[in-house]
Each structure stands twice: as C-alpha cells, then as structure tokens.
Amino acid sequence: MTQTQFKQSPTCEHCALSRNCTEKTESNGFTANNPVLTHKIYHKGDNLYGAGDAFNALYIMRSGSAKACITSVDAQEQIVEFCFPGDLIGIDGFAQRQHAxxxxxxxxxxxxxxxxxxxxxxxxxxxxxRQQLLGNMSNSLIHQQQQTMSFHCMTSTQRLAAFLLDLSTRLTHRGLSSHQLTLSMTRIDIANYLGMAIETISRLLTNMQQQGLIHVQRRQVTLLDINQLRSLCNNLADADNALIFAQNNGAFQLSSLGAQPLLQ
Amino acid sequence: MTQTQFKQSPTCEHCALSRNCTEKTESNGFTANNPVLTHKIYHKGDNLYGAGDAFNALYIMRSGSAKACITSVDAQEQIVEFCFPGDLIGIDGFAQRQHAxxxxxxxxxxxxxxxxxxxxxxxxxxxxxRQQLLGNMSNSLIHQQQQTMSFHCMTSTQRLAAFLLDLSTRLTHRGLSSHQLTLSMTRIDIANYLGMAIETISRLLTNMQQQGLIHVQRRQVTLLDINQLRSLCNNLADADNALIFAQNNGAFQLSSLGAQPLLQ
DNA sequence: CGCTGACTTGAACAAAATCAAGGCTCGTGG
DNA sequence: CCACGAGCCTTGATTTTGTTCAAGTCAGCG
Structure with a gap:
C-alpha cells in the first residue's frame, strides 16, 4: 500500500498527510480551476454533508475531526464514527446514491x-x-461488527477503556502523543457513540482516575497506565486474569473508532 | 437493478433466484469444468469458510440459511449476520485478503x-x-450501523420484535409467507445475535405470545399482529404513541438482519 | 428407557439508566 | 472588569432492565 492511490495529476500538494487528490472543482464549494486548492476549510458545527444529500464525492480528512451520524425516524441521532486525519469519508453514499x-x-x-x-x-x-477502496469498505464493515461485539461482551468500563486506547492508537499513527489526548468531542458525543448515559461516562472517568489509570482535566486526558488499560479490555470475566492476559499486550485491541485510514 | 449483475457466459441456470454466476471451477470443491454446476450443497454445521481462510471468491446463497460470526481473542463468538437466499457472502475478505x-x-x-x-x-x-458491489457493501455497513443504533435506543422487546419483522420481510421477498416463520437458528443464536441472554429471549417470546402478538411453537413462529409489532418497534418512549406512529406503518423498519440481497 | 440438547420459568442480583441537584467554564453584554 | 447565563460536566440516590443462578420441562434419539 503506497500513498499513490487516487493519484492523478494534478495532485493536492497541500495535504498534511501527503494524500494525493484529484479534481479541480465541484459544486461542493471547492474553489474552481485551481489544481492545488482541492481541500476546503470547515468550522466547528459545519456539516460536510447531510443524510439525503446527493452523493457525488468521497473525502479525505486532512486535519481536525468530525462525527458521522445516522438518524432514526424520531430524529434520534446515533454517532457511528469519529473521523480523524487520513480517514476516508463518504462511502455511506454508495448504497442509495445519496448519503446516509x-x-x-x-x-x-x-x-x-x-x-x-x-x-x-x-x-x-x-x-x-479497486483493492484499496474495497478493502477500506470491508474494513469499515468489520470494524462496525467488532463494535457490535464489544457491546455484547464488554462492560461499560471496558468499552470506555477500549475507546480511549483506540483514540490513542489512531492519533499516534498521525504523529501525536500516545498518552496525551485532547478530546474534540463532548461527553455527550462519547456517551452517544458508546451507547451509555453521559453520567456513566463521567463516573467511569472519575473511577479510572482514582485507580491511577488516567488523568482527566476537562477535554485533556492523559493515559497513565496503558498496559493496565489494555488488560482491562482483554480479560472479560476474572480480574485475576489480568496478569495472564498482560502478555497479550496489544494482541487484541478493538478498533473502536471509525474508518481505517487510507494508507497502511 | 436488474438480475444481470455478474453475468458472464456461461451462466448458472440452476440458481433458484435466477442469479447468474460465472466460473466453472475452483479449488473450493466446486465441480470442475461444468458450467452449470457452479453451486454446491452444504449441510447443517458445515462451514463455507472460516476466519483466516484465503479470500478467493464471493458467494451467493441459493437456498437454506447460514450465520456469519466473528471471534474475539478469547474465542468468544459473535453472530453478525444471518444469510438467506439471494444474499451476497464474502465481502469481509476484501479487508485483509483473507476472511474475517x-x-x-x-x-x-x-x-x-x-x-x-x-x-x-x-x-x-x-x-x-461496480455500482452494485459498492452499493451492496455500503448497504451492509449502514445496516450494521443501524443495528448499533438499535442496541442503544431499543429495549430488548423492541429488538426482538424488530428481528422477527425483519425476518418476515426478508423471507417474504423470497416468496415465503410473511406470517409463518420457521426459525432455522436456535434461541442461542438469536440471543447471541441480539446481544441478550437466552432466558430473556425465551421470556420475551412468551410475553409476546400472551399479548397475542405472536404464536410460538418451538421453531415455528406465527406473527399474529404485524402492525402492533411494528408500532412496538417505532415508539421508543411512550406506549400511547402507538396510534400516532401506526400511520408510519413500515416507514421505519430497522433492517435487523444481514446483507442486502443482490437484487433490489 | 434414559440421555442429551434445546427450551422454559422463577427468584435473586447487578449493572447501568434515570432522576435530581449542583458546580465549573466560557462567552457575552452591561 | 464583572455579572450573568448557557452549556457542559459531576455527583448522589433511586429505579429499572435484563443477567445470572437454579431448577425444571420437553422432544428426539441411540
């Protein structure tokens, strides 16, 4: 897997991750006829697209972060994915030729x-x-299924720990600290994504801090004991198994968050 | 969406759903050099493929049923999909070039x-x-995400009702009765798929029967009041909303089960 | 006939949701 | 600069949902 997928001249040389993009313009608000300006800036609260919008492009996150939601008939919102730099966005549109x-x-x-x-x-x-796009979509599907499994097999503490670890892993791949996280999402978003009450999130973070696993200060979270967090996720029944499973260190780590990045 | 996807000569004329298949043979056990025998019979308990197997084909269910599982490091099994005639199987292989x-x-x-x-x-x-394969994969992803939402927003009764309704819908599309279901999976499978204890499944089926919504006799389930089952799924908070939501009849029906069939 | 696996039912229990109240930050306008 | 308000977050008490444990029942089969 190289970084040349989607490469066509002219390439988008400004991409933070050396991602190569095509297309000079589109009705989507991207500046016309400028081969370099294939990216666009958005602000907090802006939508990249909404459910029902016409499907006419894929996107790659260049910097920042986003959440992808589906909505039920009673307007209930469910976050299905958090997106970070390098992630491919928009594959939900292939199903109906409009975004879901x-x-x-x-x-x-x-x-x-x-x-x-x-x-x-x-x-x-x-x-x-073809392999890359299909692989990416297949990956997203499997990830979502593992997410389903985590709901059935893990306690809320384990899910939250897995979430933090996955956040750490994904951000590390993007060159950031693996211990120091700055959450761009609210507790409400986390609760929604993990399927828990926001009070539970709050309590669990406090507990984990009291146990010395993490340090929390508002949106700043420091992972103090990554190994213990990992073993917490792995052993499902018995706390005494912690030592046994510790050697599995990293072998099974639920990819709790969104799409696979395009490279790797 | 026609039925001609994947059409190449020679076609598999024996397919129950007029599905057109290609390929005369493969190492997978399919009979060699016979353009018609592109399908193969399996028995209860047989595996079509296992996690880690080489990915060298896609499959279409012709008759019968199957379950697709992922496994965690501690050998815990999670059913992610039930497959019925017409369903495309195998797209989990694109991610790693081997089946997940x-x-x-x-x-x-x-x-x-x-x-x-x-x-x-x-x-x-x-x-x-391309559109059909990508659409199918995108559909599977969205379906899985809706599944996730249903865990967060629905009670266990609602999930079970949605499961039965979806089973009914899928089997109806295949020409079977929409009221009379023959479950090919055990209570254990259902419980695993829905993320509940098998005792809960049993109790809920009993409750629903007592309320006159269904009739249960071992694997035979009759849906007696589909409309009420639907409104049960739709109204999330208030039972009094049943009348209001009844007019939504079918508008929002969680596709609780596996992959989309290839045709529409 | 008695075994086995699938299923049901009841009672006690646990995990997390809900309800309720208050605290902390940040931005805004006086 | 400070007061105020809004949204975000925390904490405690109570309740609900569904799990777990335990004890059967039922049907099919060697």
Missing amino acids: HTVTFLETSSVCYISLTSVNALLAQSEMG | HTVTFLETSSVCYISLTSVNALLAQSEMG
Missing part, C-alpha cells in the same frame, strides 16, 4: 475532495485502486 | 460461487457491476 450519514465537524478542519468521476475512473483503471 | 468471518450453515443449503478473478473482471469492465 450526516458528517459534522467537531473543530476547525479541512478535507480533500475526490469526485465520483475520479473514483470511477480509478476503479476502471487500477486494480490497486 | 466464519460462515456456518444452519441447515442443508446451496451456494453459488463467483471467483475473485471474475469479480475483478466485472469491476474492470462494468460501471454497473
């Missing part, structure tokens, strides 16, 4: 743009391009 | 076979083929 999700930015962010035309051209031309 | 699921048949069943070579050829050649 609403993607909302959690902070000032920028995304790169790949028109469907480009995607189609790539798929027609490149075996590797 | 284990697919096990619940009864005597037959599946059609599409080699990866054929899939690739199709994707390279046909815009429509």
Whole structure:
C-alpha cells in the first residue's frame, strides 16, 4: 500500500498527510480551476454533508475531526464514527446514491475532495485502486461488527477503556502523543457513540482516575497506565486474569473508532 | 437493478433466484469444468469458510440459511449476520485478503460461487457491476450501523420484535409467507445475535405470545399482529404513541438482519 | 428407557439508566 | 472588569432492565 492511490495529476500538494487528490472543482464549494486548492476549510458545527444529500464525492480528512451520524425516524441521532486525519469519508453514499450519514465537524478542519468521476475512473483503471477502496469498505464493515461485539461482551468500563486506547492508537499513527489526548468531542458525543448515559461516562472517568489509570482535566486526558488499560479490555470475566492476559499486550485491541485510514 | 449483475457466459441456470454466476471451477470443491454446476450443497454445521481462510471468491446463497460470526481473542463468538437466499457472502475478505468471518450453515443449503478473478473482471469492465458491489457493501455497513443504533435506543422487546419483522420481510421477498416463520437458528443464536441472554429471549417470546402478538411453537413462529409489532418497534418512549406512529406503518423498519440481497 | 440438547420459568442480583441537584467554564453584554 | 447565563460536566440516590443462578420441562434419539 503506497500513498499513490487516487493519484492523478494534478495532485493536492497541500495535504498534511501527503494524500494525493484529484479534481479541480465541484459544486461542493471547492474553489474552481485551481489544481492545488482541492481541500476546503470547515468550522466547528459545519456539516460536510447531510443524510439525503446527493452523493457525488468521497473525502479525505486532512486535519481536525468530525462525527458521522445516522438518524432514526424520531430524529434520534446515533454517532457511528469519529473521523480523524487520513480517514476516508463518504462511502455511506454508495448504497442509495445519496448519503446516509450526516458528517459534522467537531473543530476547525479541512478535507480533500475526490469526485465520483475520479473514483470511477480509478476503479476502471487500477486494480490497486479497486483493492484499496474495497478493502477500506470491508474494513469499515468489520470494524462496525467488532463494535457490535464489544457491546455484547464488554462492560461499560471496558468499552470506555477500549475507546480511549483506540483514540490513542489512531492519533499516534498521525504523529501525536500516545498518552496525551485532547478530546474534540463532548461527553455527550462519547456517551452517544458508546451507547451509555453521559453520567456513566463521567463516573467511569472519575473511577479510572482514582485507580491511577488516567488523568482527566476537562477535554485533556492523559493515559497513565496503558498496559493496565489494555488488560482491562482483554480479560472479560476474572480480574485475576489480568496478569495472564498482560502478555497479550496489544494482541487484541478493538478498533473502536471509525474508518481505517487510507494508507497502511 | 436488474438480475444481470455478474453475468458472464456461461451462466448458472440452476440458481433458484435466477442469479447468474460465472466460473466453472475452483479449488473450493466446486465441480470442475461444468458450467452449470457452479453451486454446491452444504449441510447443517458445515462451514463455507472460516476466519483466516484465503479470500478467493464471493458467494451467493441459493437456498437454506447460514450465520456469519466473528471471534474475539478469547474465542468468544459473535453472530453478525444471518444469510438467506439471494444474499451476497464474502465481502469481509476484501479487508485483509483473507476472511474475517466464519460462515456456518444452519441447515442443508446451496451456494453459488463467483471467483475473485471474475469479480475483478466485472469491476474492470462494468460501471454497473461496480455500482452494485459498492452499493451492496455500503448497504451492509449502514445496516450494521443501524443495528448499533438499535442496541442503544431499543429495549430488548423492541429488538426482538424488530428481528422477527425483519425476518418476515426478508423471507417474504423470497416468496415465503410473511406470517409463518420457521426459525432455522436456535434461541442461542438469536440471543447471541441480539446481544441478550437466552432466558430473556425465551421470556420475551412468551410475553409476546400472551399479548397475542405472536404464536410460538418451538421453531415455528406465527406473527399474529404485524402492525402492533411494528408500532412496538417505532415508539421508543411512550406506549400511547402507538396510534400516532401506526400511520408510519413500515416507514421505519430497522433492517435487523444481514446483507442486502443482490437484487433490489 | 434414559440421555442429551434445546427450551422454559422463577427468584435473586447487578449493572447501568434515570432522576435530581449542583458546580465549573466560557462567552457575552452591561 | 464583572455579572450573568448557557452549556457542559459531576455527583448522589433511586429505579429499572435484563443477567445470572437454579431448577425444571420437553422432544428426539441411540
């Protein structure tokens, strides 16, 4: 897997992750006729797209973060994914040719743009391009299924620990500290995503802090004992198994968060 | 959406759903050099493939039923999907070039076979083929996310009702009665899939029977009042809303079960 | 006939939700 | 600069839901 997927001239040289983008313009608000300006800035609360919007592009997160939600008939919102730099966004649109999700930015962010035309051209031309897109979608599906499993098999403490660890892993891959997290989402978002009450999130964070696993100060979370957090997630029944499972260190780590990044 | 996806000569004319298959043979046990025998019979308990197996084909369920499972490090099994005739199986393999699921048949069943070579050829050649495969995968993802939402927002009664309704819908599309269900899976499978204890399943089925919503006799389930079952799923907070939501009849029905069939 | 696996039912228990109240921060306007 | 308000977050008490434990029942089968 190289970084050349979706590569066509001209490339988007401004991408933070050396992601190569195509397309000069589109009705989506991207500046026209400028081969370099294939990314666009959004602010906190802005939507990249909403459920029902026409599906005419895929996006790659360039910087910042976002949440992807689905909505039920009674307007209840469910966050299904948090997006970070490098993540591919928009594959929810292939099903109905319109988007099923609403993607909302959690902070000032920028995304790169790949028109469907480009995607189609790539798929027609490149075996590797096909593999990458299909692999990415398959990955997203499996991840979501593991998420389902975690709801059935894990306690709320374990789910929250897995969430923090996964956040750490994903941000580390993007060059940030693996211990020091700055949550861009509210407790409400976390609770929604993990399927718990916001009070439970609050209590569990306090508990974990009292046990010396983490340190919490508002949106700043420091992971103090990553190994213990990991063993907490792995052993499902017996606390005494902690030592046994400790050697599994990292072998089974639920990918609790959104889409796979395009590279890797 | 026509039924001609994956069509290449020679076609598999024996397919129950007029599904067109390609490929004469493969190492997978399909009979060699016979263009018609592109399907194979399996029996209850057989695996179509296991987690970690090489990914070299997609499959279409021809008759019978199956369950797809993922497994955690501690060998805990989680059913992520039930498969029925017409369903596309195997897209979990695109992520790692090997299967993430284990697919096990619940009864005597037959599946059609599409080699990866054929899939690739199709994707390279046909815009429509691409749209169908990507659409199918996108659908599976969205369905799985709705499943996630149902865990967070619905009570266990609602989840079970949604499960029965979806079973009914899927089997109706395959030409069977929409009221009379024959469950091919055990209570244990249902409990695993819905993330509940098997005792809870048993109790809820009894309750629903006492309320006149269904009739249960071992694996035979009759849906006696589909409308009330639907409103049960739709109204999340207040039982009095039943009348209001009744007019939504079918508007929001969680697709609680596996992959979309290939045709519509 | 007696075993086995699938299913049911009841009673006690635990985990997390809900209800209720208050505290902390930050932004806004006087 | 300070007061005020809104949203976000925390904490405690109570309640609900569904699990777990325990004890059967039922049907099919060697």
